[in-house]
Amino acid sequence: MELTATTTIRKPASEVYAYWRDLENLPTFMAHVEQVRTTGSRTSHWSAAAPFGKNVTWDAEILDEDPGEKIAWRSTGNADVPNAGTVRFLPAPDGVSTEVHVVLIYDIPGGVIGKAVAKYFGEEPHQQLDDDLRRLKQVLETGEVVRSDGAPWGKRARKEFPQRPAQPLSDAELAKGADQ
Amino acid sequence: MRANTWAGRNKVEVRDVPDPKILNKRDAIVRITSTAICGSDLHLVDGYVPTMQDGDVMGHEFMGEVIEVGSGVSADRLRVGDRVVVPFPIACGACAACAAELYSCCENTNPNAGIAEKMFGHPVAGIFGYSHLTGGFAGGQAQYARVPFADVGPLKIESELTDEQVLFLSDILPTGYMGAEMCDIQPSDVVAVWGAGPVGQFAMDSARVLGAAKVIAIDKEPYRLRMAEQAGHIPVDFDEVDVRSRLLELTGGRGPDKCIDAVGMEATHGSAHIAAYDRVKQAVRSETERPHALRQAIMSCRSGGVVSVIGVYGGFLDKFPAGAWMNRSLTLRTGQCHVQRYMKPLLQRIERGELDPTRIITHTLPLDEAERGFEMFKNKQDNCEKVVLKP
Numbered sequence: 001m002e003l004t005a006t007t008t009i010r011k012p013a014s015e016v017y018a019y020w021r022d023l024e025n026l027p028t029f030m031a032h033v034e035q036v037r038t039t040g041s042r043t044s045h046w047s048a049a050a051p052f053g054k055n056v057t058w059d060a061e062i063l064d065e066d067p068g069e070k071i072a073w074r075s076t077g078n079a080d081v082p083n084a085g086t087v088r089f090l091p092a093p094d095g096v097s098t099e100v101h102v103v104l105i106y107d108i109p110g111g112v113i114g115k116a117v118a119k120y121f122g123e124e125p126h127q128q129l130d131d132d133l134r135r136l137k138q139v140l141e142t143g144e145v146v147r148s149d150g151a152p153w154g155k156r157a158r159k160e161f162p163q164r165p166a167q168p169l170s171d172a173e174l175a176k177g178a179d180q
Numbered sequence: 181m182r183a184n185t186w187a188g189r190n191k192v193e194v195r196d197v198p199d200p201k202i203l204n205k206r207d208a209i210v211r212i213t214s215t216a217i218c219g220s221d222l223h224l225v226d227g228y229v230p231t232m233q234d235g236d237v238m239g240h241e242f243m244g245e246v247i248e249v250g251s252g253v254s255a256d257r258l259r260v261g262d263r264v265v266v267p268f269p270i271a272c273g274a275c276a277a278c279a280a281e282l283y284s285c286c287e288n289t290n291p292n293a294g295i296a297e298k299m300f301g302h303p304v305a306g307i308f309g310y311s312h313l314t315g316g317f318a319g320g321q322a323q324y325a326r327v328p329f330a331d332v333g334p335l336k337i338e339s340e341l342t343d344e345q346v347l348f349l350s351d352i353l354p355t356g357y358m359g360a361e362m363c364d365i366q367p368s369d370v371v372a373v374w375g376a377g378p379v380g381q382f383a384m385d386s387a388r389v390l391g392a393a394k395v396i397a398i399d400k401e402p403y404r405l406r407m408a409e410q411a412g413h414i415p416v417d418f419d420e421v422d423v424r425s426r427l428l429e430l431t432g433g434r435g436p437d438k439c440i441d442a443v444g445m446e447a448t449h450g451s452a453h454i455a456a457y458d459r460v461k462q463a464v465r466s467e468t469e470r471p472h473a474l475r476q477a478i479m480s481c482r483s484g485g486v487v488s489v490i491g492v493y494g495g496f497l498d499k500f501p502a503g504a505w506m507n508r509s510l511t512l513r514t515g516q517c518h519v520q521r522y523m524k525p526l527l528q529r530i531e532r533g534e535l536d537p538t539r540i541i542t543h544t545l546p547l548d549e550a551e552r553g554f555e556m557f558k559n560k561q562d563n564c565e566k567v568v569l570k571p
């Protein structure tokens with residue numbers, strides 16, 4: 001499965017690139033990624049919440065990078081869902097902003113895992129990635145993922161519909177905090 | 181705290197809900213001193229805006245005192261104790277839309293942007309108390325509200341003006357003003373305004389301060405037309421006269437140079453069969469609007485004129501007079517108001533006495549009587565023009 005998405009962020013390419021290249025930032029805006037740990041200059045260890053409750057982990061390596069322009073990576077070893085991705089950073093015509101173009105490729109296996117992954121992405125798998133990029137834009141342009149009362153959990157907004165009512169959170173709900 | 185909430189179609193209910201707390205660093209909490217019921221709240225209550233949920237706190241016109249600020253709000257911008265009017269669109273101040281002063285199209289403040297994008301092609305800003313389509317933000321018909329991006333939107337009031345003089349800077353005064361500003365008014369212009377509700381009244385006053393030669397008010401409620409007439413505008417009652425003929429008469433056959441639709445999706449119509457056509461289509465949701473005012477504005481406007489739309493539309497409409505629009509070189513301009521753009525200049529106009537927003541207030545009620553306020557405003561009882569609520 002190949003997913004593509006793009007957004008424009010009103011920051012210079014060097015800044016957007018630097019944020020993404022610090023891979024440990026990715027869970028801030030990528031809904032399915034729980035944690036990325038840097039294990040070497042080009043290698044990292046990823047964990048994601050699997051739809052059946054168990055965490056999936058894999059290793060990844062950066063295959064190619066041009067500072068300020070491009071990062072390409074792929075999973076290594078025996079990943080449950082082998083995957084690869086490329087993100088390109090292009091100057092927008094306004095001379096201020098950066099276009100972010102992402103391509104993700106998932107090699108979805110058969111069996112239980114494959115079914116679970118397919119269910120997770122749902123009927124419109126690209127939406128997940130669109131929302132990820134919207135949050136990346138929020139973080140870089142405004143400093144944080146924006147929370148509303150109806151959608152206070154940050155990364156989970158899309159998954160919860162109908163949402164909680166647009167009224168202030170109770171103390172118990174507030175204590176849960178936003179998803180990171 | 182007490183808050184007025186949406187409780188299903190045709191029902192609002194003042195309930196106890198938790199007090200708001202800071203969720204994002206650039207939030208502030210405001211203790212509300214005055215809030216109002218807006219005509220667009222009626223579209224929510226009437227069930228024509230999708231994605232409302234039982235318990236949603238309503239209200240997007242409010243002001244009050246800052247009682248808490250988040251760690252990301254700098255003290256030179258806003259501090260505890262400041263008296264502020266809060267604009268209804270939530271804007272980040274940093275995206276390309278905000279940089280172009282298109283605040284109601286802010287690209288970052290709607291956590292449900294994906295849904296808005298499906299309906300509108302591209303997302304729109306978050307709005308207080310105005311459905312989950314515009315973010316699911318709790319509104320301001322309440323004792324307290326959380327105000328996101330408090331370092332961008334709220335306007336500090338440092339003079340002695342009363343709440344009633346400045347409250348409408350939150351929405352309807354800038355909305356009416358933008359309606360007139362989009363008309364690019366020339367000294368020779370006759371401006372016709374459909375709808376003599378609160379926004380229509382302010383569009384008329386704004387057309388006058390922007391230099392229009394003549395301003396015409398079109399409505400069917402005698403008390404609303406009287407209110408417009410007392411402010412110096414020319415009333416046209418569409419229940420009594422044929423609007424097109426009357427407009428031709430008032431303009432020497434030219435038609436108004438500029439036309440403002442301050443009605444939107446729930447217009448009523450003098451002609452029963454046209455009204456029935458749209459009512460049925462709207463009821464079965466095969467058309468979301470009843471756009472009589474817009475159609476009539478387009479048909480009435482002089483060739484080469486401007487039709488400016490500030491009445492709210494939510495979806496799709498039928499029988500749009502595209503032929504008149506195209507063949508007669510009309511310009512159609514519209515937008516949810518970019519309130520932040522107009523707050524300061526309009527505050528100055530209020531201070532100079534050029535605009536008197538208090539002239540439309542007919543009722544002031546405690547917040548707990550919000551339901552009665554909605555009832556009166558919706559059904560135009562007791563000559564109701566504008567309800568201010570006091571929490």
